[in-house]
Amino acid sequence: MTDSAPHAGEPHGEGLASRLNWLRAGVLGANDGIVSTAGLVVGVAGATIERGPILTAGVAGLLAGAVSMAVGEYVSVSSQRDTERALLAKERGELRDSPAAELAELAAIYRAKGLTPRTARQVAEELTAHDAFAAHADAELGIDPEDLTNPWHAALASAVAFTVGAVLPLAAILLPPASARVPVTFVAVLLALALTGQISARLGQARPGRAVARVVIGGALGMTVTYVIGHLFGAAGI
Template sequence: MTRLRLHRENHLVERIGWLRAAVLGANDGIVSTASLIVGVAAASTAPGDVLIAGVAGLVAGAMSMAAGEYVSVSSQADTEKADLARERAELAASPEFERDELTEIYVGRGVEPELARRVAEQLMAKGALAAHARDELGISDTTTARPLQAALTSAATFAVGAAMPLLMVVVAPAEWLVVAVSVASLVFLALLGAIGARAGGAGIWRATVRVTFWGAFAMALTAGIGRLFGTVV
């Protein structure tokens, strides 16, 4: 008799909660801080003032990312809780209808009606709410909203990303500040795109080009505005 050897599979989708927040935070940290530094430096501001502006952008951006992620993901969590509460009430009021509803879901996925009914009955006997949450609402432990995790991850990675262009302000000569920050930030963005794609199992080149292109566009636009207003003022 052949024995099945079971093993745990680590699927990449399990990383989606923290990975999305991490990539978003780091990308925003690099792009927004580098753009701020390039824009201020292009207006012929003293290096000390550029550094102060960059540090202020780091702190404000990290706090903004944390608050924004917490609020938005909390809204998602509230919606999930409301849907689960509604489903729990429906299960208590009409379990037969909910069983038929679950059966139809499985039939729609290609399961034969009689087998789909038996599957629905067995899954509901084990955990009716869990079965409906997963198969009807699309809510599972893997994809459920985690506000605090998203907030902390975004704030931390934003600070790390923002620190990279700030470091160039400290080490680069004043006359080469704009060029040094721009080039270094594009390199950082390319690395971020590659790391994020690698962690998520996606194509590295497409992610790298996408992140780098939009970062370059943001910095070029901000530098142009800074130079324009610096000349006018």
């Protein structure tokens, strides 16, 4: 079995890492909402000054994106949870059929972490006596059987994050007068992307400058391309 010993004995660190992963996923979901909706509404604004088509396209893009994000996250997390459950079921069977071998395997994990053979054996025996299944799930698999990821929670969080991000460009394109819609949206979106890029970089302990530059340049290019295409189609009367 794969040795996932670094997960063992660090419940607080693992919980913090899990929360940071959720926060990072939320930031990335919001970033997706900002970029995709901004590109859509700016493209329509390039073709027409009418609020109706812009609002319709923006709301449709928001809803479609949120649903797509939720479904994708649900499928992904469900697959991960199914894998975790299969590994846990396999571990239960091994503990039932070969308890001595599993005890030796647990002791070997703690020896690999730096304990003496005698201490590792004692730790393995005490953990096995307390809760053999939980001890092996943690030390071997890095899984907490009582805290498996909920796909519904993941789907909801992803949809909410996308929606929050999508609301910004939608409001920025609809609230100003027609002549200021596109410039206001560009500025609002690029500022929001700079913020999400910085947050994402700090969560990943990376340099904020490079991360911010990537998302800002990418967002600017995306909006520019969709605006030009929308303007060309609008001018052609298509």
